[in-house]
Amino acid sequence: MDIRRVESDPTDDERAAVDALLGPPSSAWDGGPRGSQRDAHVSHVGGRDTRALRDRLLPALQALQARVGWISEGGLGYVCDRLNVPPAEGWGVATFYALLATSPRPRRVVHVCDDIACKCAGADAVIAALESAAGPALHHAPHGSHVTVAGRGAWMRSPCLGMCDQAPAALVTDAGEHPRERLLGQVTADRLTDLLSGADPDRPAARPSVHQPSAQVQLLRRIGKVDPTSLDEYRATGGYRALERAIDMGPEAVIAEVTASKLVGRGGAAFPTGRKWEAVRAQPVRPHYLVCNADESEPGTFKDRVLMEGDPFALVEAMTIAGFATGCEQGYLYIRGEYPLAFEHMQHAIEQARRRRLLGGNILERGVFFDFEIRRGAGAYICGEETALFESIEGKRGEPRNKPPFPVNAGLFGKPTVVNNVETLANIPGIVLEGGAAFGAVGTPQSTGTRLFCVCGNVQRPGVYEAAFGTTVRTVLEMAGGLLSGRRLAAVLLGGAAGTFVRPDELDLKLTHEDTRAAATTLGSGVVMVIDDTIDLQDLVLRIAAFFRDESCGQCVPCRVGTVRQEEALHRIARSRTRGGLAMEVALLEDVGVAMRDASICGLGQTAYAAVESAIKRLRLYDPGDQVS
Amino acid sequence: MFGAGGGTSSFREVEETDVVLLWGSNARLAHPIWFHHLLKGIRNGARLYVIDPRRTESAQWADVWMGLHVGSDIALANTMAREIIHAGLADEQFIANATEGFDSYRAAVESYTLEFGELATGVPADVIREAALNFARADKAMVCWTLGITEHHNAVDNVLALINLALLTGHVGRWGCGCNPLRGQNNVQGGGDMGAIPNKLPGFQDIEQDAEARERIGRLWGVTIQPDNGYNLTQMLHAMSRRELTSLYVIGENPAQSDADLHHVQDALAGLDHLVVQEIVMTKTAEYAHVVLPAAATWCEGEGTVTNSERRVQRVKKVVEPPAGARDELWVMSEIARRLGHDWGTPTAEEVWNEFRAVAPHFAGGMSYARLEALGGIQWPCPDESHPGETFLHGRLWEVPRRGRPAPFSVVHHDPPVERPDSEFPLLLTTGRRLESFNTGVQTGGYASPLHNGESLDISPEDAAHLGIDDGDLVRIESRRGKVEAPARIDDGLRAGVVFMTLHFPDEVPTNLLTIDVSDPKSGTAEFKACAVRVVRVIPSTQVTPPLIGSARDTN
16 A cells, blocks of 8 residues: 555564464565565455454554553554554554553553542542652653653553542553553552552452442342353343343344334433434345444443443343344444453453354354454543544544444444444343333333433442433432532532533432433433532533543544633633633633534534533633632 | 557446456556546455566555566466366357457467466466456456556567457456556557557558558548558667668657667667657757757647547647747647648647548547537547447447457467576566656656655665665666666565666666667567666765755756
């Protein structure tokens, strides 16, 4: 492909890491040594078979990152040789993802969350103490720069790690021959300092923070009760009955029940699942793909992690049913890179299911074919956007596509694709077993079933809570034990960073799609973040703005420029150095926000102003009376 | 082929075909527009075989690159043919209905066993076999080639060997199939269409064979057309050397730098009694001229038509005035005619075109300027104004019973390059093009571009190591005919024994001082693709001044 090769050579470690994933090179034309007589006269590299390897690019870069802690020029060049990808494109992908480094890093890096939920849990104080004990954070060095790597470990600030129920949180990554990643909760500065000097990050048990009596829950009923590594226990608690039933019913009947259930997507967009499935099923183009979106990166959201860590076989079964119903034989589960335990449990569950012929060919000896593989994200919020996720799986920068065409027509690899969130799929076995009508009887007529709420922030018992649609904010707050003693409620953030703040006097809002829409707020990904009077709300808003600026993929101008302008204005307000007064800054925020909402390609830019807008209009956080400009 | 002087297929067809044999062509660099159509085909699922001694930029897109020895194309094609026949994949119905000479062809290729094929071409037998069978089994398949096929001493035989493959498998005369020489310029095809070749009248009417056409056209022109073929370029040069040809009128051609064995060419030009060069810029050839006629650049300063590789005749319109002193080429020619005693008046481009339509009515009768305009170009033949033009040629071969003459198989045999490497000149030099330059650089050398890296000797890592040459070292390349110096560039796409150069920078590196003056007796094309050279290092790269970006050529 008109490739100008990178001249640096890979180290033995780098070569080994890549070859472990891709196998040894087939010839001199894909990274092997020159000299064979055959290679002088034949190449099979560069055609369709080679182009089909493009989706191995991100896994190969991740293999380098895991082995040596960063992606060197020689390592990148070797990956590009192996996959016949132009080095410039490989570089474009390597520099897109936050968990991939293109300048040297120490073997151990501790990513310390400073995002909104962890802020509520005192992350700022932890980080300040860490800074004085261990020195400043490692910044993303300019790509390709030669920084000296001193000490055994370095720490970096991180956006939300999806451990909001155990905030403050940190992710420890150890590169090497046996790479290791640990997601840690309730970290302290002392613990982090120890980690930086090489302390063992002991394996945390799966700590599903579910505090509900199992009688009230459907989706969570096995979490914390059933060994997530045991297929036998899963089957003993009703597992795989739904798949058997689905095969008995046939695809059309399964889709009919899902449609009747009025199940809508739980990732945030609330699209009717039955309609999506039907649309893909009806596509004559083959193959169809199933993609489960487990790139749960919305700040404050951790429900999908809890489901995958605590009940992985349920997701395997649900994906198999979805694949069967929509005519997909191949699926992908895209798990965000910051979820090592969820990855391990899902990987284990897939292997077990394959071994028992519950995945792969001739499932349950009923002639059903379906299998899926896991792809891990590498630190990019935008990849939760479905088309960006496709791009990421395909081995490209995770930049969202213009729509149409919609995924049901042309999704992953340009083929009809069902893409569903983890929680959405978790509802499927119940719908198949109990029927769509029974499912629809729970909740409200327009918002059926139960919903997982990620209750976090300043509450007694943060965790995932399952409640029927129609439950009020107040009830959910009470389920989590209410506020800490002596605190006053300042605001509740619904839907995460892309959601909106609501006031303490709005707690009787019913959590349904229709009620939140009417109240100009959103359920989003189910975040209910409780913020009490000890928290600096403007600081929280600023963190949200910084998040969007950092996570904008930069592809479209409104978002790339708008998220920067928004954060700058909020900084000026925070430092009381407004231009033209507070009212002017607020007007600017409004202008920029509307431009982002109306003109951005994808949901990131379209919602980047939502929380800021609600802080302005709902919380009246920037009213002139409150602040001298 | 089969009486028509053009490629059989439309660009669109390469987007919808199943298998493409791209033979002796680095189209990715040398025919980038056509290659974009091929890329669409690849995206639509076409399987690409690139047959080239070098693993070129085009080969980097191929499902299979077959790196044959330079000049072993016929051996490869015949070996493939034998495999196809033995596998029972020859299209017997098509052969019976549409062709002649199959029995002698089959007998001729019988000796091209896989073992022989591998020995002669270097391409492993299993790869030859797989390519042959996939080509034959494809529903739609094409053979496309460029100068890697035609710049040999047996150019026509090479082409015939490829056409044989298409006839054998019935991959011709159908949508998505065919045989396509890719044209290197926007109007190479148009020159042939208009009769600017020594053996054809306008519309490819044969001078020697077609007495009716000579008579009819002679009547229209008011002259008697003599019934003998003229000289092709190579024959002209030889006639000049023999002093049989003493006057030459050169229009838009730069033989002083573009032809093989330049010392010979330049001597021939210098020996002419009278040389007239009509050009848009001052060229090396024009420096030998007695008279230089500054011409308008027809692609923007004049009116007319061009014909592209898919036989599509397109209008060219005047958009700017030529610089002072430069004249429209029609005016120049009419004025020369007038001074020689023939008053042609002052015809417009459209009037000339309409005369051509009258001279070649079956070919272009339906292509009025108005229709060319309305349809965005028309593919010939287009005999009348209700005819839409032909997307592909030779559909008649599929009619039962067949209309017209059968398409002949041709018996052709392996005939390696005339000059082969030996102990004195151990490397084989093959020549070609790069993306950023065009032919002798008359039109591309005059401006600076970051892509202009100047000329280099491309050499395999193995040969470079053997000769102690590093990337960028200045080296001297010597053949039996001359020597030039250029920086070396180590190219992974080359194997040991083969080196590569271009003709793009004739002022700095006159590559054609090295090439051999042997040519195909049937077409006159010279064997630019193969001569024996030796390479020695002159200066290590650390002492070489970086090459000029672009060359300082006066473009006015």
